[in-house]
Amino acid sequence: MTTNERIVLLDPRRSLENLWQDLQQAFERVMRSGHYIQGPEVEGFEKECADYLKVREAIGVSSGTDALIVALMALDIGPGDEVICPTFTFFATAGSIWRVGAKPVFVDCDPVTFNMDPNDVARKINSKTKAIIPVHLFGQSADLDSILALAKKHSLFVIEDAAQAIGAHYQNRPVGGFGDIGCFSFFPAKNLGAYGDAGLVTTQDPKLGQKIRMLRTHGGLNKYEHPLVGGNFRLDALQAALLRVRLPHLENYTQARQHNAERYTQKLSQMAQGGKKNGQAPLILPKSVTTRHVYNQYVVRIKNGRRDALQNFLREQHIDTAVYYPLCLHQQECFRSLNYRAEDFPVSQQLSREVLALPIYAELRESELNQVVEKITAFFS
Ligand SMILES: *Cc1c(COP(=O)(O)O)cnc(C)c1O
Numbered sequence: 001m002t003t004n005e006r007i008v009l010l011d012p013r014r015s016l017e018n019l020w021q022d023l024q025q026a027f028e029r030v031m032r033s034g035h036y037i038q039g040p041e042v043e044g045f046e047k048e049c050a051d052y053l054k055v056r057e058a059i060g061v062s063s064g065t066d067a068l069i070v071a072l073m074a075l076d077i078g079p080g081d082e083v084i085c086p087t088f089t090f091f092a093t094a095g096s097i098w099r100v101g102a103k104p105v106f107v108d109c110d111p112v113t114f115n116m117d118p119n120d121v122a123r124k125i126n127s128k129t130k131a132i133i134p135v136h137l138f139g140q141s142a143d144l145d146s147i148l149a150l151a152k153k154h155s156l157f158v159i160e161d162a163a164q165a166i167g168a169h170y171q172n173r174p175v176g177g178f179g180d181i182g183c184f185s186f187f188p189a190k191n192l193g194a195y196g197d198a199g200l201v202t203t204q205d206p207k208l209g210q211k212i213r214m215l216r217t218h219g220g221l222n223k224y225e226h227p228l229v230g231g232n233f234r235l236d237a238l239q240a241a242l243l244r245v246r247l248p249h250l251e252n253y254t255q256a257r258q259h260n261a262e263r264y265t266q267k268l269s270q271m272a273q274g275g276k277k278n279g280q281a282p283l284i285l286p287k288s289v290t291t292r293h294v295y296n297q298y299v300v301r302i303k304n305g306r307r308d309a310l311q312n313f314l315r316e317q318h319i320d321t322a323v324y325y326p327l328c329l330h331q332q333e334c335f336r337s338l339n340y341r342a343e344d345f346p347v348s349q350q351l352s353r354e355v356l357a358l359p360i361y362a363e364l365r366e367s368e369l370n371q372v373v374e375k376i377t378a379f380f381s
Pocket residue numbers: 063064065066089090092093135161163164184185186187197198199
């Protein structure tokens with residue numbers, strides 16, 4: 001293939017063709033029903049998600065961010081409380097803690113999995129700590145055994161931020177059902193993408209499920225009685241109906257991502273082993289250490305300070321990549337008043353300078369993947 005057509009990180013239009021008729025039917029069904037907020041499409045989608053994720057309760061919400069906020073609200077977390085979360089994650093994980101009035105307490109991550117380091121979690125627990133939010137970053141489960149053990153020992157809640165990890169497993173069970181609450185996102189770039197914003201909250205506790213359902217609609221039992229103050233965190237019927245078309249294909253999408261990851265790993269492994277001449281390898285490949293990594297991202301580490309140079313080179317060669325995340329959350333201006341010190345997060349800071357996400361989406365063509373590998377090889381030779 002020629003390099004005329006840009007290789008992008010994600011082209012969500014490529015999945016449309018196969019689904020077009022089904023999407024059109026779903027659209028018509030909702031439009032003609034006259035029922036646009038919640039209702040039967042949302043209920044149907046919730047049931048199908050609960051089955052897929054093997055959880056008792058699945059509650060559709062307006063976004064992954066709102067899933068986190070409503071989860072924190074349901075656990076009565078607010079001013080005076082501390083919540084432990086990774087510094088190396090998407091902004092919403094900590095932003096939601098801040099928005100309920102609690103304090104995000106950041107921890108460093110593991111250099112191999114990029115996930116929250118349980119040893120650092122243990123160091124940061126104190127009498128104000130109320131919850132831990134592990135993030136299953138890039139599609140791989142965090143070290144849940146260690147985190148759940150710490151939570152149990154100190155009576156803390158666990159909210160899984162599974163926004164990037166729908167269908168990922170920890171010890172052969174889907175993530176999102178291990179902690180008190182699980183939070184998912186259907187932002188278009190996630191493994192199950194909607195056509196707009198959408199999210200999901202999961203729990204194994206029916207009481208908590210009922211509370212989340214109330215909080216989703218202004219904390220109301222019905223239209224006029226409000227035992228709680230909630231918000232408008234509802235999922236649109238249209239998004240639910242369109243997501244119901246895509247959910248049965250999620251396994252195929254996941255397998256395609258895993259297949260792409262295997263091909264990258266196979267084709268880049270020689271470079272990752274380093275040259276005999278000058279020792280250090282120019283890149284480090286991602287590692288799957290859990291029973292099912294779903295590769296929302298395929299993130300390599302570029303050594304010797306050459307990450308930005310490689311990204312620029314690939315861009316010139318019509319290949320898009322991305323840096324998740326160039327700034328850790330403890331470095332964000334909005335959290336400056338919390339006075340976090342860079343020295344406390346050495347691994348995350350190093351990763352923010354080395355990581356590069358390669359195109360991995362389900363519809364990426366083999367010729368495109370080969371082109372990415374070829375250009376990376378050319379850059380390093
Ligand atoms: C995408 C994402 C969110 C937020 O989801 P939205 O649907 O975009 O609000 C939260 N946490 C993580 C780790 C994410 O990747």
